[in-house]
């Protein structure tokens with residue numbers, strides 16, 4: 436089932452929660468809505484489900500306008516962060532619920548329900564937990580029951596709102612891998628809401644980055660991470676270093692720092708900011724180019740195979756963060772207090788008046 440979100444707006448009183456949202460989602464895609472708290476992710480998901488009315492625009496499923504269709508008739512499965520399983524029902528009955536409450540005409544036979552629920556419990560690796568009650572399960576197991584329950588009614592669309600938000604890091608990681616696999620096996624068009632950039636980058640086919648009720652960027656995880664189209668996306672998806680300066684003759688300049696900028700700036704600008712990811716910062720013992728700045732190493736954090744190096748610029752009250760492999764770190768023999776040069780390997784420049792934040 437493909438989903439088109441066309442020009443959707445929604446206000447709560449005078450507050451514009453969603454502002455002319457357009458997204459085309461292909462059949463079988465797994466799309467993440469990513470953004471800070473209050474950016475409108477949940478409101479959009481609820482509108483797609485039919486749980487919230489929109490002020491303007493339309494939602495199409497497979498090209499058919501379903502804006503006014505009742506939520507129950509949209510064939511949508513849901514999983515929320517705190518998905519309220521029925522506490523008085525066993526795991527089996529929770530998963531079977533959606534099938535049992537169907538009208539007689541479309542309700543599967545008892546044997547078919549048994550078969551289907553057993554299959555789903557196997558899929559979520561809870562076949563030995565069928566007789567337990569939700570209170571006898573861990574958080575991760577409960578979310579797996581919630582997913583099995585959502586899948587039982589064979590939805591054409593699966594909507595997940597921070598499904599793993601309340602779980603610890605390790606369980607989250609396991610579950611999201613598993614969600615990806617489930618998605619690939621079932622080919623259900625799925626949309627999940629998260630404010631966790633790592634989760635979105637890890638699982639989604641495409642990421643919709645939202646901010647203040649608007650879409651900042653839509654793209655594959657690689658596109659939005661490696662080629663952010665705004666300072667907001669740079670900031671929100673990972674750490675970033677800022678090189679402030681001015682643009683003169685196609686170069687970003689600040690004091691003795693001069694960097695060629697890949698984008699074509701035909702005009703000079705008094706204010707410009709270069710954005711550089713920590714892994715795009717190169718550390719050198721001597722000044723080998725004009726785009727190197729002099730710094731002192733202030734901190735070194737070794738995090739497994741990655742080493743984060745914090746550096747203080749000599750020419751400004753600013754810190755930079757570099758990320759190198761442990762191997763490279765050992766080959767450079769870096770120490771706290773040491774003076775080194777750093778240069779941006781890849782830098783994207785934005786002019787402040789264009790900023791959307």
Ligand SMILES: Nc1ncnc2c1ncn2[C@@H]1O[C@H](COP(=O)(O)OP(=O)(O)OP(=O)(O)O)[C@@H](O)[C@H]1O
Pocket residue numbers: 447452470471472473474475476477478479630
């Ligand atoms: N029923 C409502 N009445 C009034 N304001 C609302 C209502 N629902 C949401 N809002 C407001 O709309 C904005 C968007 O909310 P929404 O829940 O969609 O954001 P979100 O991106 O999902 O945030 P979070 O990550 O915190 O859940 C927020 O400022 C919120 O306070």
